[in-house]
Amino acid sequence: MDPVSSSIRWKRKAYVLAGIFLASLAGLGWLIWKPEAIAVDAAPITRGEFTMxxxxxxxxxSKDIRILSAFATGDIMERIQVNVGDRVTKGQALTTLYWDRRLIVRSPVDGVITKVFRNSTGPVNRGDPLLEIMDPxxxxxxxxxxxxxxxxxxxxxxxxxxxxxxxxxxxxxxxxxxxxxxxxxxxxxxxxxxxxxxxxxxxxxxxxxxxxxxxxxxxxxxxxxxVDDVLKVPIGALIRHGEGWAVFQIIDERAILTPVEIGLRNNDEAVLESGPSEGAAVILYPADSIQDKDRVRGVQAAG
The missing domain is CATH 2.40.30.170 (Efflux pump adaptor protein, beta barrel domain)
Structure with a gap:
């Protein structure tokens, strides 16, 4: 065998083995030092009815509130015997006004006493409010x-x-x-x-x-x-991006910053006019430390 050819073959084998060793070493290093996936709450883009x-x-x-007032100045009112919250019936005597005559103040409706303006005995003026009654x-x-x-x-x-x-x-x-x-x-x-x-x-x-x-x-x-049959994104997934909005979409365990356009929104969700498709997973309330293409591990959020 030609000693030169044999030497060349051994060198080639050495290079191949060295390449395999270095690749294995690099792969092992990547496994050891690769960044740990960040656990995040996730929720899907859904389709359905949206209510604002x-x-x-x-x-x-009550739509029916009655205020009973004094009939004339100088009348003396007896102490009112009912209290706030008491139920009364139509025609029930509530108090008495007297001077040169005796007038019984009666409830005009079946109702509940909601206010007693005064319950002490003494003179009253015409129009002074005495009681408030509401129809429950x-x-x-x-x-x-x-x-x-x-x-x-x-x-x-x-x-x-x-x-x-x-x-x-x-x-x-x-x-x-x-x-x-x-x-x-x-x-x-x-x-x-x-x-x-x-x-x-x-x-x-x-x-x-x-x-x-x-x-x-x-x-x-x-x-x-x-509105019916629209794509919806959770409000908690939206973040400011320039002058618009974006979400972090989870694709192959990576947080992918995705610009979106939204329409109507309420306290819980917004109508998605452009962006991820139905079923796509997005990160809820992403931390400021999360960056585009970070490794993440999505955990389905309760509710």
């Missing part, structure tokens, strides 16, 4: 909305009252949007311009009305827009 709502604190109020069978839902939200509401919009203390949702429809604003101080001490939005019940059982009364609290959801 305004949410606010609300309360119940004629309750309505009232929400004091920011005026910037109230302008989006129209009579006929559907309303859901929740968290009222009983099971299920109470259905109502907007009957009136007040055009008279007022200033109300928020819990943070900020003065806000608000106005009343009033809704009437459409489906409510008489037994339910027996359990709620005037000024009882609830949570109001007013439906101001509804």
């Amino acid at each position: 709502e305004i949410r606010a604190d609300g309360y119940f109020r 069978k004629q309750l309505e839902v009232v929400a004091e909305l920011l005026t910037t939200d109230a302008v989006k509401v129209r009579p006929g919009n559907k309303v859901l009252a929740s968290d009222w203390g009983g099971p299920g949702l109470l259905h109502a429809v907007v009957s009136r949007v007040s055009r008279a604003g007022f200033v109300k101080q928020s819990a943070l001490g900020v003065e806000e311009e608000r106005t009343e939005v009033v809704a009437e019940f459409t489906e409510v059982q008489p037994a339910t009305l027996k359990n709620i009364g005037s000024r009882f609290h609830n949570e109001v959801r007013i439906q101001i827009a509804k």
Whole structure:
């Protein structure tokens, strides 16, 4: 055998073995030093019905509120024997006014006492309010909305009252949007311009009305827009990207920054006009440390 040819063959084998060794070493190093996948909450892009709502604190109020007043100046009122919250029947005697005659003040309706203006014996003036009575069978839902939200509401919009203390949702429809604003101080001490939005019940059982009364609290959801069969992205997946929006889409265990265009949105989701397709997984509430093409491990978020 030619010693030169043999030497060349051995050199080639050595180069091949060295290449294999270096490749194996590089692969081992990558396995050891590769960045660990970041665990993230993920949710899918879905398709379905989208509802745009305004949410606010609300309360119940009777449409029929009666204020009983004194008949004449100089009458002496006896002590009122009923208290706030007492149920009264139509014709029930509530107090007596007398001077040169004796007049019994009676309840004009079956109702509930919601206010006692005074309950001590003594003289009164004509028109002095004595008692306030409301008819609990004629309750309505009232929400004091920011005026910037109230302008989006129209009579006929559907309303859901929740968290009222009983099971299920109470259905109502907007009957009136007040055009008279007022200033109300928020819990943070900020003065806000608000106005009343009033809704009437459409489906409510008489037994339910027996359990709620005037000024009882609830949570109001007013439906101001509804569209069918649209792509939806969770609000928590949206991040600012330049002058628009983007999401981190999970593709092959990588966080891929994907610009999107959105339309209507509510507190939970937004209509996706362009971007990932239905079923694509996106990262919820991505941390500032996550960058494009980072390795991630998506965990399906509860709810």
